[in-house]
Amino acid sequence: MTGSWYVVLEEETKNYASVDGHGYDLYRWHLARTTEVEGTREAAGAAARSLADSHVPDSIGRFLYLYPGARPGRQVYRMPDGTLLVRVTHRYDESRFRVSVGELVAAQEEVGGERLPEAPSGLKRLFGRGRP
Known part of the structure; x- marks a missing residue:
């Protein structure tokens, strides 16, 4: 749905x-x-800020279960274009992610084409049974 x-x-x-x-x-x-x-758009901006404050990338999250009650460090930067750049740290690991708000202006469904025929193997070509 466009305009969303x-x-x-x-x-x-x-x-x-x-x-x-x-x-x-x-x-x-x-x-x-x-x-x-x-x-x-304002509702989407609030949802983006909430995601920036709560999301934990897998590279950090997969170790948090080893430390019950641990919470990673987080720095959230609002960039000039409105994107939120987030730096998440835990012990010696660090990860970054970006959260943006965007309006869907175009969408196109995938169309499956016909598969090309399989190319003959090198041996078939060598013995003259395949395309050159």
Whole structure:
């Protein structure tokens, strides 16, 4: 439904890679969740702030059960465009996520096409039974 307000949650993920004996932390953002909000943009803004104050990324949350009563540290920054950037810390771990308010202005249903025929294996081509 277009014209609806959504709260959009983007999370940062971290992967480790080793190249030529050097280790690198690789960060990227991904769209984790979108939630439609009934009402006005202001209602969506309040829902976004509530999410920024309560959401715990999986990278932090999976360790919290080891420490009953623990609550991660949290810093919430309102950026000039209205996005909320959140830094969550627990012990030696840190994670970041962004919460935004957006209006759905276009939506398009997926259309499944026909699958291309399987390409013949290299052996079939070698013995002249497949396409070149």
